[in-house]
Amino acid sequence: MVVSExxxxxxxxxxxxxxxxxxxxxxxRTDVVEGLCTVFVHHTSCSLILCENADPAVRRDLETWAARxxxxxxxAWEHSSEGPDDMSAHIRSVITQPSISIPVRxxxxxxxxxxxxxxxxxxxxxxxxxxxxxxID
Amino acid sequence: MVVSExxxxxxxxxxxxxxxxxxxxxxxRTDVVEGLCTVFVHHTSCSLILCENADPAVRRDLETWAARxxxxxxxAWEHSSEGPDDMSAHIRSVITQPSISIPVRxxxxxxxxxxxxxxxxxxxxxxxxxxxxxxID
Amino acid sequence: MVVSExxxxxxxxxxxxxxxxxxxxxxxRTDVVEGLCTVFVHHTSCSLILCENADPAVRRDLETWAARxxxxxxxAWEHSSEGPDDMSAHIRSVITQPSISIPVRxxxxxxxxxxxxxxxxxxxxxxxxxxxxxxID
Numbered sequence: 001m002v003v004s005e006x007x008x009x010x011x012x013x014x015x016x017x018x019x020x021x022x023x024x025x026x027x028x029r030t031d032v033v034e035g036l037c038t039v040f041v042h043h044t045s046c047s048l049i050l051c052e053n054a055d056p057a058v059r060r061d062l063e064t065w066a067a068r069x070x071x072x073x074x075x076a077w078e079h080s081s082e083g084p085d086d087m088s089a090h091i092r093s094v095i096t097q098p099s100i101s102i103p104v105r106x107x108x109x110x111x112x113x114x115x116x117x118x119x120x121x122x123x124x125x126x127x128x129x130x131x132x133x134x135x136i137d
Numbered sequence: 138m139v140v141s142e143x144x145x146x147x148x149x150x151x152x153x154x155x156x157x158x159x160x161x162x163x164x165x166r167t168d169v170v171e172g173l174c175t176v177f178v179h180h181t182s183c184s185l186i187l188c189e190n191a192d193p194a195v196r197r198d199l200e201t202w203a204a205r206x207x208x209x210x211x212x213a214w215e216h217s218s219e220g221p222d223d224m225s226a227h228i229r230s231v232i233t234q235p236s237i238s239i240p241v242r243x244x245x246x247x248x249x250x251x252x253x254x255x256x257x258x259x260x261x262x263x264x265x266x267x268x269x270x271x272x273i274d
Numbered sequence: 275m276v277v278s279e280x281x282x283x284x285x286x287x288x289x290x291x292x293x294x295x296x297x298x299x300x301x302x303r304t305d306v307v308e309g310l311c312t313v314f315v316h317h318t319s320c321s322l323i324l325c326e327n328a329d330p331a332v333r334r335d336l337e338t339w340a341a342r343x344x345x346x347x348x349x350a351w352e353h354s355s356e357g358p359d360d361m362s363a364h365i366r367s368v369i370t371q372p373s374i375s376i377p378v379r380x381x382x383x384x385x386x387x388x389x390x391x392x393x394x395x396x397x398x399x400x401x402x403x404x405x406x407x408x409x410i411d
Contacts, residue, residue, distance in 0.1 A: 044188055061350070
């Protein structure tokens with residue numbers, strides 16, 4: 001059996017949004033006890049990560065790192081139709097994940113103690129991001 | 138139900154090949170209406186990405202970025218048996234995706250408007266790349 | 275049908291551990307002939323990669339690359355509660371994979387000739403890492 005549900009996440013601009021509980025709520029509604037949950041974002045300038053969920057400095061450091069490795073407004077980028085954060089957002093999306101699959105165990109996402117599921121918005125401005133959760137058992 | 142199909146994609150050398158329609162055709166042949174489609178490449182020097190599909194400059198910029206972050210012929214690489222693009226290709230594969238899972242909705246890959254599925258060839262020369270699409274419902 | 279099994283992998287510290295055969299053994303125990311196998315790590319400072327399995331220099335070069343792109347003890351990292359390899363490990367995890375899905379064909383992981391499945395430990399010290407394999411048919 002495959003059940004899926006989607007929602008729109010309003011992001012306040014660049015940064016990580018914890019969507020663990022929203023995904024968990026979808027899993028709960030499916031009544032699946034043991035299975036697999038796949039999360040997917042329908043965009044090319046935001047992405048998914050599983051990241052340490054205790055210290056917010058970890059996500060701040062990820063931004064620092066991304067700014068160094070895939071900087072905004074780099075003169076090498078040919079594509080900049082939507083501004084200096086356009087191409088850098090595409091790069092950051094490509095090197096993280098558009099989909100992540102997480103085991104479901106005892107009716108819950110079987111994440112490690114320190115694992116949070118984050119939607120990483122790579123654009124500077126607020127966006128509406130569609131996320132689909134698919135649960136299989 | 139799980140149905141899978143594979144094909145060989147002939148790549149002309151380094152760069153991205155749009156395989157969205159080929160994957161979509163596999164999904165269509167399965168007659169699955171709602172489910173999950175997982176795409177997989179059987180190689181370690183090419184990879185999969187979901188990328189902006191409107192402006193080809195985005196994929197050119199990805200190459201520019203990759204050349205900077207994982208350059209060919211870097212004197213630090215110990216592994217170069219197949220040439221200067223050997224190790225750089227492995228690195229580029231590891232930081233992108235060997236498998237991507239995409240929801241199937243109304244019998245189609247439920248991609249966002251700007252999402253294209255690309256096989257990213259990281260070797261300079263043409264290669265034959267095996268791709269498997271697995272559809273679950 | 276979805277069957278899953280997990281185990282704890284003891285890593286000797288930073289570096290790659292080949293878990294191909296362990297994952298393959300789980301697939302064999304499920305008696306699944308054609309399907310999909312999803313591997314998942316329950317941690318944020320180790321990750322999964324599919325990598326060239328013939329020349330160990332490839333994995334050494336990956337470490338060399340990671341040390342350059344996400345160095346230990348970078349003065350820019352705010353998060354360092356567990357030492358200089360703490361934040362670098364989180365970054366390395368985020369740009370590789372927490373989950374990888376591999377087709378199952380004729381009762382085996384349908385990997386390419388040169389593809390090995392590796393648990394990449396990003397912390398300097400030895401750790402115990404939980405891995406779950408989920409097989410769907």
